[in-house]
Amino acid sequence: MQEKDINLLLQKAEELKALFVLGQRVIPFLEEIFIFIKEIQPLFDQINVSIQENLKKIPGAGEQLSKVTEANEMATNEIMDTVDGVIFKADIIEKNFLKINNEHDKSLTNAIKLLEIIYKGIEKNSNLQAILPQLASSINALKGSNNEELNNVLKNNKDVLNGIRNDASSIMISLQVQDITAQQLAAVNHMLFTIQDKLGGILKHFQNTDLTSIPGNDNPFNDTMNISMMHREIAFDPIAVDALAKDGNRQENVDDLINAHLSGNIDINATSEDESFDSNDIDAMFNGQIAETIESNAPISIPSITLTEEENEDDEIDIDALFSTAAQNNATTTNDNVNNITLDGDLDEPIDPNDLDALFASNNTDSDLDNSSNSDDNQSSDTEDIDKTAENDVLSNLDDVEDDSQFSQDDIDAMFGNL
Amino acid sequence: MRFLVVDDSPTMRRIVINALKTFEYNDFLEAGDGDEALKQLEEHKVDFVITDWNMPKVTGLELTKAIRSNESLMHLPILMVTTRGLKSDIIEALKAKVNNYVVKPFTPQILKEKLDAILAALNR
Numbered sequence: 001m002q003e004k005d006i007n008l009l010l011q012k013a014e015e016l017k018a019l020f021v022l023g024q025r026v027i028p029f030l031e032e033i034f035i036f037i038k039e040i041q042p043l044f045d046q047i048n049v050s051i052q053e054n055l056k057k058i059p060g061a062g063e064q065l066s067k068v069t070e071a072n073e074m075a076t077n078e079i080m081d082t083v084d085g086v087i088f089k090a091d092i093i094e095k096n097f098l099k100i101n102n103e104h105d106k107s108l109t110n111a112i113k114l115l116e117i118i119y120k121g122i123e124k125n126s127n128l129q130a131i132l133p134q135l136a137s138s139i140n141a142l143k144g145s146n147n148e149e150l151n152n153v154l155k156n157n158k159d160v161l162n163g164i165r166n167d168a169s170s171i172m173i174s175l176q177v178q179d180i181t182a183q184q185l186a187a188v189n190h191m192l193f194t195i196q197d198k199l200g201g202i203l204k205h206f207q208n209t210d211l212t213s214i215p216g217n218d219n220p221f222n223d224t225m226n227i228s229m230m231h232r233e234i235a236f237d238p239i240a241v242d243a244l245a246k247d248g249n250r251q252e253n254v255d256d257l258i259n260a261h262l263s264g265n266i267d268i269n270a271t272s273e274d275e276s277f278d279s280n281d282i283d284a285m286f287n288g289q290i291a292e293t294i295e296s297n298a299p300i301s302i303p304s305i306t307l308t309e310e311e312n313e314d315d316e317i318d319i320d321a322l323f324s325t326a327a328q329n330n331a332t333t334t335n336d337n338v339n340n341i342t343l344d345g346d347l348d349e350p351i352d353p354n355d356l357d358a359l360f361a362s363n364n365t366d367s368d369l370d371n372s373s374n375s376d377d378n379q380s381s382d383t384e385d386i387d388k389t390a391e392n393d394v395l396s397n398l399d400d401v402e403d404d405s406q407f408s409q410d411d412i413d414a415m416f417g418n419l
Numbered sequence: 420m421r422f423l424v425v426d427d428s429p430t431m432r433r434i435v436i437n438a439l440k441t442f443e444y445n446d447f448l449e450a451g452d453g454d455e456a457l458k459q460l461e462e463h464k465v466d467f468v469i470t471d472w473n474m475p476k477v478t479g480l481e482l483t484k485a486i487r488s489n490e491s492l493m494h495l496p497i498l499m500v501t502t503r504g505l506k507s508d509i510i511e512a513l514k515a516k517v518n519n520y521v522v523k524p525f526t527p528q529i530l531k532e533k534l535d536a537i538l539a540a541l542n543r
Contacts, residue, residue: 176524179428235473240502250504250522257509268513
């Protein structure tokens with residue numbers, strides 16, 4: 001081997017040594033970065049999961065608002081149609097009054113004519129016998145003066161006025177939409193509160209940590225920020241607007257159930273998930289309308305707001321547990337990966353090549369470290385994993401939720417088997 | 420006959436009262452929630468209660484249970500008028516011992532029909 005080669009080798013060795021020394025100097029910074037990522041990862045995971053879940057609720061809220069608009073539109077059109085009818089009936093009444101007036105004028109004219117005849121006869125002191133025919137004619141004219149037509153007109157007026165009363169009643173019925181839509185809007189408002197609460201919690205967590213304050217944010221989030229306040233407290237049925245669906249059977253279904261109870265065909269105290277009813281009884285009660293009734297009350301999305309306000313608290317607790325479980329699972333994975341990268345010994349000493357290999361090998365294979373490099377594909381796969389975990393947990397939790405709107409006909413039959 | 424109409428919506432109370440007026444009932448008291456209703460019941464004699472379900476503070480269901488557990492009020496006829504139409508809701512209402520149940524939106528004729536049915540049952 002020539003001297004030139006040896007010199008080249010030495011030069012390369014020196015370069016390698018410099019590289020290793022640089023690596024040793026870089027390692028503390030890398031370690032700090034790993035610790036930072038380790039600390040911030042759970043927070044980002046929590047944010048991701050929370051935002052994902054809250055985003056899922058927003059289309060449901062949008063759909064609810066859309067139903068409210070549709071219901072208001074429908075009720076407004078119904079009211080306008082009824083008002084058109086009232087105006088038309090008012091025109092009829094006006095015409096009838098004109099007819100009555102004309103008949104009244106005719107009668108008055110005949111009466112005046114009669115009296116004039118009598119007056120002239122007395123004035124001229126003439127023989128009133130001669131004017132008797134004229135008198136008789138006038139009296140007959142008064143008697144038979146279209147009484148039948150007048151009676152018909154009066155009856156028609158009465159009928160039209162009753163029609164107007166019915167129209168007023170119809171308007172009152174249509175105005176019930178105000179209460180129904182108010183409940184629906186209160187449900188959406190409640191959802192906004194929930195979302196604000198969750199996101200606000202995350203923002204406060206950010207503000208309370210040493211990690212970062214939101215750059216350029218002069219108004220840190222606090223409890224006084226209340227974005228949604230209704231003009232009065234409204235208790236709500238979250239699916240109230242479904243009552244406006246064109247289903248004329250709702251009251252009938254209620255009546256059937258109540259009548260069945262009153263006649264002793266069902267025992268309401270035996271109604272529980274452990275009790276069973278005769279499916280024939282149910283069919284007889286509802287004439288096969290159970291499925292439609294339940295479907296019309298079905299929740300819009302999962303997670304949904306079909307639970308009542310009283311049940312919402314339980315549902316929120318489940319979701320919080322779910323999120324912290326999901327975040328912890330991911331944080332645990334992150335911790336494991338970071339902990340696998342242990343750096344032993346004095347950092348001023350030359351690094352063991354095996355340690356260096358382990359360091360860079362972990363970088364190439366660990367998904368969490370891939371996340372730190374902001375690889376979109378890896379981030380989305382992790383997010384998908386979280387979503388799947390969250391979805392599976394939500395679905396398994398919903399199995400335990402007592403919500404008859406989610407039961408199929410078979411579930412109901414199994415539940416209400418035999419009395 | 421004096422009615423106590425209980426609903427957190429002033430609009431709905433007015434609609435119920437207007438419907439009853441068409442049948443020539445003229446004596447009404449109003450309450451905005453179950454708590455207010457119980458106070459009205461303490462202060463005034465009432466012959467019939469028409470109540471909504473979803474109300475703040477004290478719901479219609481809780482009001483019904485409170486009435487049924489009060490010796491001096493337990494025989495009051497109660498008609499539930501609500502948007503809730505699930506089978507479980509109706510069973511819950513029956514367990515609380517409402518006399519009858521109307522789902523919103525309702526017509527005055529249905530209200531009258533349920534009223535008459537309750538009064539007929541009471542008179543037997």
